[in-house]
Amino acid sequence: MTLLEVNDLHVTYAGDPDVEAVRGVSFTLEEGETLGIVGESGCGKTTLAQAIMGALPDNGRITGGEIIFDGQDITHLSNRERREIRWERMSMISQSAMNSLDPVYRVKDQIKEAIQEHRDVSDAKSYERARELMELVGLDPDRVEDYPHQLSGGMRQRVIIAMSLALDPDLIIADEPTTALDVIIQEQILYRIKELQRELGNSMVMVTHDISVVAETCDSMVVMYGGELMESGNVDEIFNNAHHPYTLGLQNAFPSVEGEKRDLTSIPGSPPDLSEPLEGCPFASRCPFAAPECEETVPVQEPVDGHRVRCHEPVPFEQIRDRSGEDETWLSQNKV
């Protein structure tokens, strides 16, 4: 069963000039599945997550396409209608949420509020639920009595996860849930999120810049660049058989503690200006394989079922794969 379907979504921030941060992104998410959205800063991944959640900043508007959630078109719901879905049916764990707990209220009051906002539940019942949720995320239930400043960063992030689970939503959107944390706490939190997902059966969208987090926690993935989807498919396929030069560039830029040590490549240049309309592939100006046709159109290829690549294949993919592992290939482009 498909839980979430995003079709040709466009999101624009009003300003001077307007910025079109998401430019025609499509993907589907099945029930119980975890989808990773990866890309670098400014690629539109957080905007995409906020658009799905109905939590865009005030100047952000969906300017095209649709979002279908559990069979219902939620693209243009009113704020009130969105509020009913938000937290009840989909919830969000964000990078900044850890610091968004209200410093003057105890943890129990903040979890209780999240519950009672949506459900007619007694104080005693929601207090009980708050303790239960704390245990679920691996915290001592007695710490519901604490104020946020009494908790470490990792503990606060667990409280946020507890709150996101409070109403047992079908979909959890996690936007860089562990970016500010060190590797030990990151592993604990990601492991807990995955365990809970196994127990509770919800679906998840994991937004991150870290492809190794996607490799370890996601079933499928979308690689974004310049507001557009570059490549998508299941995680095994994309890691073992990536076709897009940007995906390969990211993979070769990423260090690993596994296997033999290898030199990392970097991708010189900077991302496109999203306040300008763009013909062709947004990555063309940084792509060492770009050909004239890349400045004009972006065709979609499907090497195997479910694996989509938006690329002209200016040289054969086998060559792209081999050459993208060498630093000289990328350095032939302009420097950062």
Added chain:
Amino acid sequence: MAITEQSLNWDYDGPIMEVTGLEKHFPQSTGIIHQLIGGETSHVKAVDGVDMAIESGETMGLVGESGCGKSTLGEVLIGLQEPTGGSIKFLGTELDSMSDSQRKEFRRNVQMIFQDPYESLNPRFSVEQWIREPLEVHDMDNQDERIYEALERAELTPPENYIGEHPHELSGGERQRVSIARALVLEPKFIVADEPVSMLDVSVRASILNLLRDLVDDLDMGALYISHDLSLIRQMCDRTSVMYLGKVVERGPTEQLIKGPKHPYARALLDAVPVPNPDHNISEPQLEGEPPDPVELPEGCNFRPRCPFAAEECFEEPGLDAFQTADGEHAAACWRVETVDNM
């Protein structure tokens, strides 16, 4: 006057930076009543007896989780914080015994590259002003020439394109290069880089890491590279020290340490690094919870309360010589290395 003043010993062929028994304890602020009734002040032992020697041309990695004291150690090494115990020798000269002019020389020769290129640059300064500032502080000659050379070394070329820019006109990678140029403009012999790429996009990280590595080689500097992520340390460092609660618990050649960590904490730290390989699913963490409060340290081995392999013998504190390879290069402060290796 200047003739009689002793300069630092530039012919010294030992480690450029050497610390022994280094301590940095912060007094815990206690209430006034507590102090009036004569209560004892407790201390946070951020750095608690560290021995470390870094050679010229070498990058030492320093890895540990948040709060292990690694950033404090870096700050003490370059004189941003006064140690509360132990010794620091730069070019073989004890920091404490340096004359004023030697101190000045020391300060010019040790520099830091910070984590956040968005916060560490003054937004009102142009690139030129920012890089000139340390030259003014140290009253250096040929400033323009030095600024150009530093920009070129940091691969901001041609320098004239960058010199008038302000931070908001630069990308994250460029800003970190400006920070590097500022650190290099005094031609230091020792640098501390504290998570210098963690705020940068993946696609520019490698270029900054490569730049730092080349600079250490070309300028024959010593460097301490601080990170919580062993995959980054691996790209940069010849040797690595693992720090836990203010102490170095393992030290060795980086590849050897990554392929065969010995201390249970180093094993856990390595296991926690996510791997860009889909066959590698996230596994149950080896470590639960967070490090204890460094005010009340446990008896014996600091890591004992969190250690899955702790035994009776661990109530006695192990030194770094508790486990050593035959050549002495790889050492771990753990009594149980062989037992755990055989498990």
